[in-house]
Amino acid sequence: MALVPRVFLTADQIQKRVREMGDQISTDFPQGPIYLIAILKGAFMFLADLSRAIRTPSRVEFIGISSYGRGKTTSGQVKVTKDLDVSIEGHHVLIVEDIVDSGVTLTYLMNVLKQRRPKSLNIATLLDKPERRLRPVDVAYVGFKIPDEFVVGYGLDFAEDYRNLGDICVLHEEGQK
Ligand code: IMP
Ligand code: MG
Numbered sequence: 001m002a003l004v005p006r007v008f009l010t011a012d013q014i015q016k017r018v019r020e021m022g023d024q025i026s027t028d029f030p031q032g033p034i035y036l037i038a039i040l041k042g043a044f045m046f047l048a049d050l051s052r053a054i055r056t057p058s059r060v061e062f063i064g065i066s067s068y069g070r071g072k073t074t075s076g077q078v079k080v081t082k083d084l085d086v087s088i089e090g091h092h093v094l095i096v097e098d099i100v101d102s103g104v105t106l107t108y109l110m111n112v113l114k115q116r117r118p119k120s121l122n123i124a125t126l127l128d129k130p131e132r133r134l135r136p137v138d139v140a141y142v143g144f145k146i147p148d149e150f151v152v153g154y155g156l157d158f159a160e161d162y163r164n165l166g167d168i169c170v171l172h173e174e175g176q177k
Contacts, residue, residue, distance in 0.1 A: 022053020
């Protein structure tokens with residue numbers, strides 16, 4: 001059956017919230033540089049907007065982590081597939097994530113990065129599905145708390161599709177209310 005995306009958060013709502021998050025982060029970290037570490041691929045669009053909303057001097061880095069296959073649920077197995085190119089020792093680090101679901105990915109990544117002795121280590125996520133949490137994660141900056149629905153767009157995919165949508169949408173089966 002065909003899947004149709006239905007708008008859940010508009011591009012305008014997202015932009016407004018991301019600017020607020022950028023303001024808060026700029027206030028909390030007046031001294032740079034902040035290393036913004038985006039988790040590939042889902043966080044790429046959020047990173048692009050958040051980095052422009054942060055006034056503190058920042059640097060942009062990427063890390064690749066696999067935990068999901070092509071389905072909608074975590075495989076529970078997490079590993080680094082593309083590591084950072086730089087040392088983060090002694091620097092402020094902000095992990096930039098699209099969505100926190102089970103918390104498995106971020107629990108793993110926080111442990112990996114903590115061992116590299118950053119000056120500070122925090123998480124900014126655009127979306128949070130607290131109902132789905134299996135591992136407790138301390139998330140400093142949350143854009144929107146959302147119910148347990150599978151969402152796509154603004155970087156988020158379903159089997160690599162829909163990342164380029166400007167809105168965040170819930171996928172429904174055609175004909176379903
Ligand atoms: P966690 O380890 O279960 O917290 O998984 C987080 C990752 O799962 C996110 O970075 C996303 O890549 C993916 N994910 C979780 N929920 C969704 C969703 O609703 N849509 C798209 N991807 C999701
Ligand atoms: Mg992801």
